Amino acid sequence: MIQRTPSTTPGGGTRVREEKILVTVRVRPLSRREQALYDLIAWDCPDDHTILFKNPNQERPATSYKFDKVFDPSCSTLKVYEEGAKNVALSALTGINATIFAYGQTSSGKTYTMRGITENAVTDIFEHIKNTQERAFVLKVSALEIYNESVIDLLNRESRHLRLLDDPERGIIVEKLVEEVVKDINHLRHLIGICEGILQHFLYQLFCVRDNSTG
Numbered sequence: 001m002i003q004r005t006p007s008t009t010p011g012g013g014t015r016v017r018e019e020k021i022l023v024t025v026r027v028r029p030l031s032r033r034e035q036a037l038y039d040l041i042a043w044d045c046p047d048d049h050t051i052l053f054k055n056p057n058q059e060r061p062a063t064s065y066k067f068d069k070v071f072d073p074s075c076s077t078l079k080v081y082e083e084g085a086k087n088v089a090l091s092a093l094t095g096i097n098a099t100i101f102a103y104g105q106t107s108s109g110k111t112y113t114m115r116g117i118t119e120n121a122v123t124d125i126f127e128h129i130k131n132t133q134e135r136a137f138v139l140k141v142s143a144l145e146i147y148n149e150s151v152i153d154l155l156n157r158e159s160r161h162l163r164l165l166d167d168p169e170r171g172i173i174v175e176k177l178v179e180e181v182v183k184d185i186n187h188l189r190h191l192i193g194i195c196e197g198i199l200q201h202f203l204y205q206l207f208c209v210r211d212n213s214t215g
């Protein structure tokens, strides 16, 4: 999870950007198939910040690694969201650019976890908007897949091989990527459903633009 925290010097001096990256680990339980094959979980989670390679074959001494947060196989996706992603997701509503992504080997549980995180984040974002009546929010969503070095727009199936450009103001952008304005929570779920129906590995971008004109 990457959280970018803007900060200003007192008196309006130079704007400094401090970058904060949180790395969390989730260990998934063994599947039925793995249990039937008598597979063993090779990792222990002795506390909320440590994973320990148990080295079942006793070839090397056990090795431990520290992370910002570690979720053991018994942890629910809700807990992973609440303690590992919620703050990052909601920071987008206060004007902070935020990214949540999952990385890991095949079948490690990226899709399973990100699906739960997305569902919870969508619910919380709309709850926040509902409770912040004094402001108007505009949500826009885009979704893309990068496969074999080709960028595909999942909300525009006509598109093929979109180009990455370096925009002087916005940074790296994807040319002609559709940004769909979200009407309500069901519309957003519908858009996410379209993307999940097409492919499993993709990136969503959710833009939250606060419209201050209403107060």
Ligand SMILES: Nc1ncnc2c1ncn2[C@@H]1O[C@H](COP(=O)(O)OP(=O)(O)OP(=O)(O)O)[C@@H](O)[C@H]1O
Binding pocket: 027, 028, 029, 031, 104, 105, 106, 107, 108, 109, 110, 111, 112, 113, 200
């Ligand atoms: N925390 C979990 N609890 C129970 N089952 C899980 C958990 N995480 C993943 N699984 C199950 O493990 C299997 C693999 O998970 P998933 O498809 O999310 O992996 P992945 O990392 O996205 O894999 P790939 O990179 O191959 O797409 C799925 O059947 C999923 O339901």
